[in-house]
Each structure stands twice: as C-alpha cells, then as structure tokens.
Amino acid sequence: MRPVILTQTDTTVGFLSQDATRLYEIKSRKKSKPFIKVYSNFETFLACGNRVPLSQKNRIRRSKKTTFIVKNRAFRVAKNLLSSTILQNSTWHFSTSANESNKEFDREFCENKADIIIEDKNGLQESVSSSLIKMNNVKRKKIR
Numbered sequence: 001m002r003p004v005i006l007t008q009t010d011t012t013v014g015f016l017s018q019d020a021t022r023l024y025e026i027k028s029r030k031k032s033k034p035f036i037k038v039y040s041n042f043e044t045f046l047a048c049g050n051r052v053p054l055s056q057k058n059r060i061r062r063s064k065k066t067t068f069i070v071k072n073r074a075f076r077v078a079k080n081l082l083s084s085t086i087l088q089n090s091t092w093h094f095s096t097s098a099n100e101s102n103k104e105f106d107r108e109f110c111e112n113k114a115d116i117i118i119e120d121k122n123g124l125q126e127s128v129s130s131s132l133i134k135m136n137n138v139k140r141k142k143i144r
Contacts, residue, residue, distance in 0.1 A: 001019060002017055002022070003115035003116050004017045004019070004113065005114060005116045006098055006111065006113075006116070007117070008119070008120070008124055009038070009078065009095060010064075010065055010078040010130075011065050011127065011129055012097055012098075012125075012126050012127045012128065013097070013125065013126050014095050014096060014097055014098050015110070016038070016093035017094055027096060027100055028100055029096075034073075035096050036074045036095045036096070036130075037093070037094055038076045038092060038095040039091065040077075040079065040090070040091055042060065044091045045060075045075065050075070052068075052070050053070070053135065053136060056140075061077070063077065065130045066130055066133060067132045067133070068133050068135060069133070069134040069143075070135055070136070076095070076130060097129065105126040129144070
C-alpha cells in the first residue's frame with residue numbers, strides 16, 4: 001500500500017499518491033473520473049512511455065501550472081518546489097485537490113486522511129487550480 005501525501009503542490013493544497021484506489025476512497029469520487037498524473041520533469045514523462053504530438057512538445061515542456069489532456073489522459077509536468085526527499089525520489093504521482101469531492105478544503109479532514117504531511121514555513125494554502133487544456137496534433141481547447 002502506497003502512502004497518501006498531503007502537501008502544497010505547484011497550484012493548491014493536494015493529495016499525492018501512487019495508489020489511485022486510496023485517493024478514490026478518500027475523496028468519495030466516482031471511479032469513472034480519473035486523476036491527473038504529475039511528473040517531476042518532461043524527460044521523466046517521456047521515459048515513462050508517454051507520447052505527445054510533436055507540435056506540442058515545447059508548449060508542454062515550458063508550461064507552468066497547466067494540466068494537459070492528450071488521448072483522454074490528464075497529466076502535468078510540475079517541478080516540486082519543496083525539497084522533500086520523499087517527493088524527489090518519485091518520478092510521478094496521482095494528484096488531486098485536498099478535499100472531499102465537491103467540498104471546500106478542510107485541514108482536519110485532510111490531516112486525518114493523509115499518511116504523510118509535508119509542509120514548509122508558509123503552511124498549506126488553498127489557491128487556484130491548474131489550467132486545463134485538451135489537445136491533439138491539430139488543435140487545443142482550454143477547458144478550465
């Protein structure tokens with residue numbers, strides 16, 4: 001069983017884990033709605049066997065706070081600002097906002113559900129989620 005980590009992500013407070021089943025249970029979320037997969041860098045993303053349209057590679061590599069959907073798979077390349085060895089040693093995590101589905105951030109709820117809490121001197125701050133762009137070889141569509 002993989003741990004669930006509560007931390008400040010590049011966008012908002014989030015749960016990170018390599019165990020999607022645990023995240024579905026915590027969030028009381030329908031299994032038909034997949035999680036975003038966050039990679040530590042673009043090279044790791046490609047090394048995991050992922051492919052993106054050649055015309056979009058630079059856009060993805062240079063993006064900040066943006067989630068992409070390519071072939072119905074949501075992913076984000078996000079350099080983690082925290083110097084946690086737990087996060088540095090993993091190449092990817094499933095990511096979701098730290099709350100129950102369709103509810104506001106509740107620190108007590110999140111702390112009870114997380115196995116590991118990583119927090120820096122700034123604490124945990126809820127903020128705007130990432131932009132969401134669906135793309136293919138020809139077009140891009142901003143969803144959020």
